[in-house]
Amino acid sequence: DAKTTQPPSMDCAEGRAANLPCNHSTISGNEYVYWYRQIHSQGPQYIIHGLKNNETNEMASLIITEDRKSSTLILPHATLRDTAVYYCIDSKAGNMLTFGGGTRLMVKP
């Protein structure tokens, strides 16, 4: 079973920032926070991951709280193509990923 909890769905206006929260209250010290998304029935797409520090790449930013019990994925300027199911996952490096229900993000014009 997934160890993270996410809201089942969110809406975001096109062009605005999408902030997707995740709680991982049982994360252990050597587990990373990973974010993936799945657009329709395609293969999951890696977005970003981090251990302790905030991270940023060309797709998104990841904010991890100091106690690491929660994180937020930020898509700075959401587009219609960002409509997808977003998953946050705690996992040790190299281990399997346990997918929960994710957050279904709907970007609206």
Add this chain to the structure above:
Amino acid sequence: NAGVMQNPRHLVRRRGQEARLRCSPMKGHSHVYWYRQLPEEGLKFMVYLQKENIIDESGMPKERFSAEFPKEGPSILRIQQVVRGDSAAYFCASSLGQGAYNEQFFGPGTRLTVL
């Protein structure tokens, strides 16, 4: 740099036949993972392999399913005597390893339909 490749993309089998799903990892990746997604459900881990070794098969059904990742060639997920309940999307992922660059990259999947 080509991504993870899977073939076939769609596979139709009749009950009792065998299904062979192939996965070629990204260049330089020696770790392969297989996941299954049943209709309207989330992805479930099946098996984790490194070259010539099964590292974790805790998610794989004990019967009819097997996986290999030979020294040369793609990883193969084999399902013998398929049943209708095996109809699903099967995704393969690969990664560099267990260091900081340990993210898994997924292929497009193989959609198996059992008639």
